[in-house]
Amino acid sequence: VEAVxxxxxxxxxxxxxxxxxxVYRSQHANTTSSYTIVDxxxxxxxxxxxxxIEGLNNLHTQMTRAxxxxxxxxxxxxxxxxxxxxxxxxxxxxxxxxxLTTGTLSQISARxxxxxxxxxxxxxxxxxxxxxxxDYLVDDMNIYKLVVSRPRYAPTxxxxx
Numbered sequence: 001v002e003a004v005x006x007x008x009x010x011x012x013x014x015x016x017x018x019x020x021x022x023v024y025r026s027q028h029a030n031t032t033s034s035y036t037i038v039d040x041x042x043x044x045x046x047x048x049x050x051x052x053i054e055g056l057n058n059l060h061t062q063m064t065r066a067x068x069x070x071x072x073x074x075x076x077x078x079x080x081x082x083x084x085x086x087x088x089x090x091x092x093x094x095x096x097x098x099x100l101t102t103g104t105l106s107q108i109s110a111r112x113x114x115x116x117x118x119x120x121x122x123x124x125x126x127x128x129x130x131x132x133x134x135d136y137l138v139d140d141m142n143i144y145k146l147v148v149s150r151p152r153y154a155p156t157x158x159x160x161x
Contacts, residue, residue: 042152089120122149
């Protein structure tokens with residue numbers, strides 16, 4: 001009688017812990033991949049283009065072991081001290097993801113650190129669709145991460161068409 005009462009609870013607990021662990025693993029993979037991508041971009045001394053960003057998104061898909069297509073947007077932002085505002089130098093979104101403009105930058109501007117006049121940063125946003133292996137406690141979701149880094153070896157990252 002005790003086994004009939006306890007075994008279903010143990011099975012449910014095991015599956016719930018497995019599901020939660022899988023969510024945290026997926027979030028960690030997305031975070032790690034995002035930092036790797038922004039680090040690669042920050043080290044560029046040559047101009048980047050759409051094919052380069054698409055390649056970084058493919059890397060993101062492989063690093064996260066995503067079961068569905070991932071999305072990524074890379075944006076180069078600089079601070080105009082004369083107008084006291086952030087401006088987009090270039091932006092590219094993979095898939096159907098729209099590029100950011102100076103007008104739409106307000107969506108993420110609160111997450112960009114304070115910059116000095118003329119300073120620039122690279123903003124990488126990643127989205128990874130997540131479907132739980134077991135439908136306990138967790139629903140389908142998009143895991144999102146925004147990472148900001150300064151260019152390392154050049155004052156700016158150029159865009160090549």
